[in-house]
Amino acid sequence: MEEESRSRNLLVDIYPLRCYYFSSKEAVPEKDDSVVDRIQRMRSNYAANGLRTCVEGVLLVELFQQPHLLLLQVKNSFFKLPGGRLRPGESDVEGLKRKLSSKLSRYNSSVNDDWEIGECLGMWWRSGFETLPFPYLPPSSRRPKECIKLFLIKLPMSRRFIVPKNAKLLAVPLCQIHDNCETYGPVIAGIPQLLSKFSFNIVQD
Amino acid sequence: MEEESRSRNLLVDIYPLRCYYFSSKEAVPEKDDSVVDRIQRMRSNYAANGLRTCVEGVLLVELFQQPHLLLLQVKNSFFKLPGGRLRPGESDVEGLKRKLSSKLSRYNSSVNDDWEIGECLGMWWRSGFETLPFPYLPPSSRRPKECIKLFLIKLPMSRRFIVPKNAKLLAVPLCQIHDNCETYGPVIAGIPQLLSKFSFNIVQD
Numbered sequence: 001m002e003e004e005s006r007s008r009n010l011l012v013d014i015y016p017l018r019c020y021y022f023s024s025k026e027a028v029p030e031k032d033d034s035v036v037d038r039i040q041r042m043r044s045n046y047a048a049n050g051l052r053t054c055v056e057g058v059l060l061v062e063l064f065q066q067p068h069l070l071l072l073q074v075k076n077s078f079f080k081l082p083g084g085r086l087r088p089g090e091s092d093v094e095g096l097k098r099k100l101s102s103k104l105s106r107y108n109s110s111v112n113d114d115w116e117i118g119e120c121l122g123m124w125w126r127s128g129f130e131t132l133p134f135p136y137l138p139p140s141s142r143r144p145k146e147c148i149k150l151f152l153i154k155l156p157m158s159r160r161f162i163v164p165k166n167a168k169l170l171a172v173p174l175c176q177i178h179d180n181c182e183t184y185g186p187v188i189a190g191i192p193q194l195l196s197k198f199s200f201n202i203v204q205d
Numbered sequence: 206m207e208e209e210s211r212s213r214n215l216l217v218d219i220y221p222l223r224c225y226y227f228s229s230k231e232a233v234p235e236k237d238d239s240v241v242d243r244i245q246r247m248r249s250n251y252a253a254n255g256l257r258t259c260v261e262g263v264l265l266v267e268l269f270q271q272p273h274l275l276l277l278q279v280k281n282s283f284f285k286l287p288g289g290r291l292r293p294g295e296s297d298v299e300g301l302k303r304k305l306s307s308k309l310s311r312y313n314s315s316v317n318d319d320w321e322i323g324e325c326l327g328m329w330w331r332s333g334f335e336t337l338p339f340p341y342l343p344p345s346s347r348r349p350k351e352c353i354k355l356f357l358i359k360l361p362m363s364r365r366f367i368v369p370k371n372a373k374l375l376a377v378p379l380c381q382i383h384d385n386c387e388t389y390g391p392v393i394a395g396i397p398q399l400l401s402k403f404s405f406n407i408v409q410d
Contacts, residue, residue, distance in 0.1 A: 010325065066344050120215065122401040135401035136379050139271050174341050179391075186384075193395045196327040196340035 012152070012198045017061045017068065017171050019158045019205060025106065027166035030074070042129050042145065049088050052146045055096040056083030057153040058121060058191060061171055062202045068171035069191060071184075072103065075166065079184050081150070093117045096151055104161045104169070114159075118152035121194040124187050133187060148187060150194065157203065217357070217403045222266045222273065222376050224363045224410060230311065232371035235279070247334050247350065254293050257351045260301040261288030262358040263326060263396060266376055267407045273376035274396060276389075277308065280371065284389050286355070298322045301356055309366045309374070319364075323357035326399040329392050338392060353392060355399065362408065 032038035045052060058081065059070040071079045082103040086095040097115045105114070124133035126148075127141035137144055163169045177184055178192040237243035250257060263286065264275040276284045287308040291300040302320045310319070329338035331353075332346035342349055368374045382389055383397040 064344070067341075120402045122398055124401065134380070135383060135398040136272075139269070139378070139380060173344070175339070175344060178340060190395070190398045193327055193340040193398055196329065197325045 010198050011201050012060070012154070013201045013203050014060045014062045014067055015155065015157050015203050016205065017063045020061065020155075021158075021160040022169060023160060023162050024165050025162050026164065028102075028164040030166075039129050045085075046129070046145055051144060053086045053092075053095075054083060054146065054148045055086060055092050055099065056081035056148060056150050056187075057096060057100050057115075057117075058150055058195070059153045059155055060195075060200070061155070062200075063171055063173070065202065066173050066175070067195075067200045068173050069177060069188075070161075071170050071172055071188065072163070073168045073170055076168075079170075079172075079188060081188065092120075092149060092151070100153070103167075104163065106162055116154040116156075118154050121150045121152055122190070123150070124148040135190070150187070150191070152195075157205070215403050216406050217265070217359070218406050218408050219265045219267045219272055220360065220362050220408050221410065222268045225266065225360075226363075226365040227374060228365060228367050229370050230367050231369065233307075233369040235371075244334050250290075251334070251350055256349060258291045258297075258300075259288060259351065259353045260291060260297050260304065261286035261353060261355050261392075262301060262305050262320075262322075263355055263400070264358045264360055265400075265405070266360070267405075268376055268378070270407065271378050271380070272400070272405050273378050274382060274393075275366075276375050276377055276393065277368070278373045278375055281373075284375075284377075284393060286393065297325075297354060297356070305358070308372075309368065311367055321359040321361075323359050326355045326357055327395070328355070329353040340395070355392070355396070357400075362410070 032041055042052065060067050061070060062068070072082055073079050082100055083096060084099040086092070096117055100115045122135060124135055124147070125137045125141070125144050126133045126146040127138045127144050129145055133146070133148060161169055174192040174195065177189060179189055181189040237246060247257065265272050266275060267273070277287055278284055287305055288301060289304040291297070301322055305320045327340060329340055329352070330342045330346070330349050331338045331351040332343045332349050334350055338351070338353060366374055379397040379400065382394060384394055386394045
């Protein structure tokens with residue numbers, strides 16, 4: 001019985017890419033013009049609010065019988081998961097719903113709770129403003145600067161994604177992402193491992 | 206309420222290394238003298254039984270306020286998680302209890318169920334007898350040869366580990382293992398990521 005309920009939790013329904021619709025909305029300007037600007041912004045936010053917590057969504061679709069991860073590509077260069085920084089006092093789930101709506105729905109959408117937030121898959125920590133993230137709190141780090149939490153998002157059988165004009169939403173197969181830090185960075189490159197305990201049930205319409 | 210139960214599942218109690226006792230037992234001979242022998246044995250097992258499923262245990266202790274993973278080092282060279290191959294028809298949990306007892310308890314111990322098997326953390330697949338494992342079933346792989354499943358083991362506050370004389374049981378900090386495929390291979394090197402969603406509660410005696 002216990003084993004049965006274990007396996008049930010490890011089965012994830014995914015739907016073909018063609019079940020989803022894509023359109024665009026006004027560009028959302030990037031907050032920083034340069035890496036230096038970004039670090040400066042992180043420093044002042046840290047001074048004001050302490051540890052920065054980011055929540056990011058892992059959204060999967062089926063293509064060619066394989067699970068694909070939905071990634072935002074910004075300025076035709078770097079890749080991001082949809083998500084962002086929590087406001088002070090905001091819960092992981094509320095913050096992630098707000099961020100998914102702002103990145104993938106109409107901006108002032110009132111249907112924030114149109115997202116089903118699944119389990120936390122992993123967490124990464126940055127001990128300095130300019131350091132790489134690690135999947136643990138580094139032993140010497142007394143005051144971490146950032147925590148990045150990844151959550152599995154359970155997509156419905158169909159929906160419309162509305163993506164800012166300055167970004168693209170791409171479906172990338174797990175085999176291309178695995179261990180490919182150079183292209184995707186360590187957080188995204190590790191997602192196939194974090195998903196490896198699941199079996200995917202491809203639901204055909 | 207739902208969030209509360211989520212976070213409870215993500216808290217793992219770990220105990221200081223000094224709570225555990227270590228002794229040795231007769232060497233367990235390695236099954237193969239060479240890589241060629243090993244591949245030959247995997248081929249004949251596959252012909253007889255099909256897909257080989259291995260179950261392996263992730264055992265954690267505290268040292269210097271940090272979680273450490275228990276690894277077996279064989280012949281002073283390569284590192285292994287305690288575990289091994291399921292018998293035909295055997296369940297993951299039964300097989301892993303049997304293997305943990307044979308690697309870390311008295312050999313003919315009747316206390317097989319002295320192990321608390323926690324959740325499945327990840328799975329790796331080998332599509333050929335000589336290929337690297339991947340954390341997904343490779344798209345082209347119709348008949349995978351091996352599946353390796355990792356489970357979190359919940360250790361009691363104290364216990365004795367009895368290790369074969371030709372192996373050593375080492376406690377290695379997660380920060381040394383992360384992304385260190387060269388020393389530990391891809392499966393072990395990915396464990397810090399698979400554990401990253403957990404918070405560790407260090408229980409002092």
